Amino acid sequence: MDIQLKRGMLDVCVLAAIKSEDSYGYKIIKDLKPCVELSESTLYTILKRLEGAEMLTVRTAEHDGRLRKYYHITSKGLARINEFKREWSEVMNIYQFVCKEGKEND
């Protein structure tokens, strides 16, 4: 998928992935794989950004002798998801414009 097209959606994808249950980096990537591919470097950048924006909180926990950083969504994070949903009508508007224009030349 085109990189540019992903932008603005990746943040929300990550938030959606931790919405129903706290999760950690490696699992988020695997959970998102069927939906959208993202590299580790991308994910950790996003997680840092979302933490800075107070859209999630972090908690370190040990699991089978390995450290994991669990991410938990905040109210700001939930608000971000809802904002995304609200903006979707504009996105569909753009899509329809692209499909409509010059339809007779398809």
Next chain:
Amino acid sequence: MDIQLKRGMLDVCVLAAIKSEDSYGYKIIKDLKPCVELSESTLYTILKRLEGAEMLTVRTAEHDGRLRKYYHITSKGLARINEFKREWSEVMNIYQFVCKEGKEND
């Protein structure tokens, strides 16, 4: 609308705007306004980029004593639009993922 969300769509919007009829900078902005807002600096950057990618050709013409640069879409430009349409199922997949996840907490 969120800047990041626009990315990957603006190029295609501009191509769609000139698809059925050759157009020029100022008109493209006005035609796209109901659909998506973009500044002049953004548009001219995009037009240069699309020209470099051979997705459109340029022709300078005089109109009422003022110079205008008319942009014409090429087969590569049309292909870009079709590629965008093909990718749309993935975009909808992402949207559905975001809406689905943690639905019970809405």
Next chain:
DNA sequence: GACAATACCTCGTGTTACGATGTATAGCGT
């Protein structure tokens, strides 16, 4: 004992949208 999988992180780079700014002409009101 090599290798994949799990789990985290950093740095540099290229792409890109935008505001600020500049140039120039046409037309309109006062």
Next chain:
DNA sequence: ACGCTATACATCGTAACACGAGGTATTGTC
């Protein structure tokens, strides 16, 4: 005559962002 808005083009610097390349460390598995 003068200012203002609309038309029409263009450049520059900046900040955001996704990614590849690379690094560290542990736990299985063959």
